[in-house]
Amino acid sequence: MAQDRPEDYAPIYAAFTAPISRFDCGKHCAPLNGGEPVCCSTKHAVPIVTVAEWRHLRARTDLWHIYRPRDAVGRQIKEELATDLRAVECRGAARCERENRSISCRTFPFFPYVTNDRRFLGLSYYWTFEDRCWVLSHLGVVDREFVDQCVRAFEACNEIGSEDLDLYREHSAAMRRVFSRWKRLIPVIARNGGMLAVDPKTGASRPAGAGEFPRHGPWAEEPASCAS
Numbered sequence: 001m002a003q004d005r006p007e008d009y010a011p012i013y014a015a016f017t018a019p020i021s022r023f024d025c026g027k028h029c030a031p032l033n034g035g036e037p038v039c040c041s042t043k044h045a046v047p048i049v050t051v052a053e054w055r056h057l058r059a060r061t062d063l064w065h066i067y068r069p070r071d072a073v074g075r076q077i078k079e080e081l082a083t084d085l086r087a088v089e090c091r092g093a094a095r096c097e098r099e100n101r102s103i104s105c106r107t108f109p110f111f112p113y114v115t116n117d118r119r120f121l122g123l124s125y126y127w128t129f130e131d132r133c134w135v136l137s138h139l140g141v142v143d144r145e146f147v148d149q150c151v152r153a154f155e156a157c158n159e160i161g162s163e164d165l166d167l168y169r170e171h172s173a174a175m176r177r178v179f180s181r182w183k184r185l186i187p188v189i190a191r192n193g194g195m196l197a198v199d200p201k202t203g204a205s206r207p208a209g210a211g212e213f214p215r216h217g218p219w220a221e222e223p224a225s226c227a228s
Ligand code: SF4
Pocket: 020, 025, 026, 027, 028, 029, 030, 037, 038, 039, 040, 108, 109, 132, 133, 134, 135, 136
């Protein structure tokens, strides 16, 4: 059960304002998604917040409402939610209020990559979005300031009890199983902003270049000169 309080979120929001990149990445994914950035559409990603974050958001803005599912997948998301979590939806990208984005908006598409021996190595990503999220084919565009702030936000959320780095350790292990089947190295943006390649079979990591990792979906055939 989450231990966080609504007032815990003001300092975390205030310290996590950096954009993911100097590029407006939404311009790259939105044209392929009816004009809306993929991560701002509940057709693709439903933001999940704790009850405490929900209370914090409601006190700041009317941007958000409780998510109303429109199909079986959406209904399943709601049904499977823990009692201390809420699925929420905003009024859409055209009405986004940057200062009132949820933690899940700010961190998307990343999660903390945690090793078996509990080291928070850096940021890896929700791999099911590789075919839709432009950033995941261009990891080199992710700004150092964003990485710093994102890492600190995950640590702060772990401290207040809204995130659990141990759960991300399990998620990282799941990623290793998937990438092992795919025979692919796992990209991790290290805490110092550099790239790491993780061998999914052994869990060992080594320094890497963003260009080592394949591009996906509509960006798979891009020439190497594009932003990477
Ligand atoms: S983070 Fe990914 S999905 Fe979200 S706007 Fe940027 S490219 Fe699109």
